[in-house]
Amino acid sequence: MHEPKLPHLTAADPTLAALVEGEAKRQHDKLRMIASENYVSTAVLEACGTVLNNKYSEGYPGKRYYEGQQFCDQIETLAIERAKALFGTEHANVQTYSGSPANLAVYLAFMQPGDTFLSLELAQGGHLTHGSPVSATGKWFRPEHYTVGRDTGRIDMDLVRDTALAVRPKMIFCGGTAIPRTIDFPAFAAIAREVGAILVADIAHIAGLIAGGAHPSPVGHADVITTTTHKTLRGPRGAMIMASAEHATAIDKAVFPGLQGGPHNHTTAGIAVALHEAAQPTFTAYAHQIVANAKALATALNERGFDLVSGGTDNHLLLIDLTGKGVEGKPAAKVLDAAGIELNFNTVPYDPRKPWSPSGIRLGTAALTTRGLTEQHMPQVAAWMDDAVTAAVKDDTATVERIACQVRDLLQGFPMPGYTD
Incomplete structure (x- = not known):
């Protein structure tokens, strides 16, 4: 349920309220890895x-x-x-x-x-x-x-x-x-x-x-x-x-x-x-954890044969060329989203493909870190990404559904600002 709760919106416009509630649950149930997105605090929402x-x-x-x-x-x-x-x-x-x-x-x-x-x-x-x-x-x-x-x-x-x-x-x-x-x-x-x-x-x-x-x-x-x-x-x-x-x-x-x-x-x-x-000390720890998570994820993805632009990352962001995986960025992003891993397709430097159907994907670790995930979770995230990309090539819907369930199960243990079960 959205937090703060929406009793007045629900009474005035139940259709819109249901859509907002649906979006809150979607954000709760997915590994949100679009590099430009995050979760604001409940205080910011208020x-x-x-x-x-x-x-x-x-x-x-x-x-x-x-x-x-x-x-x-x-x-x-x-x-x-x-x-x-x-x-x-x-x-x-x-x-x-x-x-x-x-x-x-x-x-x-x-x-x-x-x-x-x-x-x-x-x-x-x-x-x-x-x-x-x-x-x-x-x-x-x-x-x-x-x-x-x-x-x-x-x-x-x-x-x-x-x-x-x-x-x-x-x-x-x-x-x-x-x-x-x-x-x-x-x-x-x-x-x-x-x-x-x-x-x-x-x-x-x-x-x-x-x-x-x-x-x-x-x-x-x-x-x-x-x-x-x-x-x-x-x-x-x-x-x-x-x-x-x-x-x-x-x-x-x-x-x-x-x-x-x-x-x-x-x-x-x-x-x-x-x-x-x-400005709080906890935010300093948070910022450094974002980078630590991104580096750990980069290492895990490299070990699974993903081609990271520049070979890795110094910040929150990873840019991946999927050419070697035999799949384009857009269909890979669509399958990853269905598997509960939200990111975006993206051009890579010197990309021979068009921007609307590029060779790469872009992802980040800011929102995952807000939820409380750490370096220990990044190998599992990389494994899910690898399985989902392979499933995209093989049109393997069973694997995609399995990953989505496992992602939801993991995230049950990590509260989301703006949402309560």
Whole structure:
């Protein structure tokens, strides 16, 4: 049953309430391994479901366009101060609705249409808003891309520098959506300084690891930092932009009034709660456990013949090329989901296949770690994945059903925030 319980929703709209309850049970019964997903705490759920939904707060604390901000100002200020303290930044904007709008605000703050920027190519592990041709960022600006090494699967910093010197970008992005290795923020900063570019670190995937000391921080290296507030940070679906003091005004003007109106005060409250939780010693242990679980899972998968891009992982994320297993990423992901193992199909570097039917899968360990799984469980997870992928090749539904039952049995012993039996 969903926690907090939903008596009013059930009375007002039983159809929707049943769907929400169904989703809660689905999340409880599956190994949720989509690298961009996690479980928020019950406290975050409660904060996001309050009367803060009722209030408009266009502007910033102490400088609003609507009256009645006595408490919303305090809530947003609390979230800002907690973000600055947790990450050690001089400025934080907590109003952006999600990661993509946060990145768009950065473009608006520092770029003009047609300006050149440098980023990791989407098919190599970057993000849509880092200049994909289907994104506004690829249509309005001039993206140049760096890649990972064909043999190593790691970002080639010599290539980054050579490309930056050749194209002289106004802005450089580091970070992305499928990077299993540590990002070298000092090296990126040195290149940005050499060519006079603004360095933007997109840490959406690794923000929780940075907060918990399990990944190096871009603070002091990047001029601007964007992040979602969910994923490894374990907050609600939202985003933040952090920056040095000199860029604070440009960032704030780009968010409001540049791109959006009133912030979502209920989300701001949820972010404040998540930032408070991330400042606790238990979160440091959690962040390190995420990485320990990912490394243990990588080892177990390697032993079973899976081809991990870059050979392993330094963070929460694993990217796997299934070509050697004789199955494509999309059908493998579908069968794994039926087996109770939720992840996503994904392109791999230099993938010969199309993005809608790629060669790989992407997975992460943040949500498993929230449930309480540790390194000792990762060999079993790898065994289930191996059996399910083999079942995908053989169209073996009996094995898929067997794994799903075993997954449910295991997870009965690991409580889920937001759900009670």
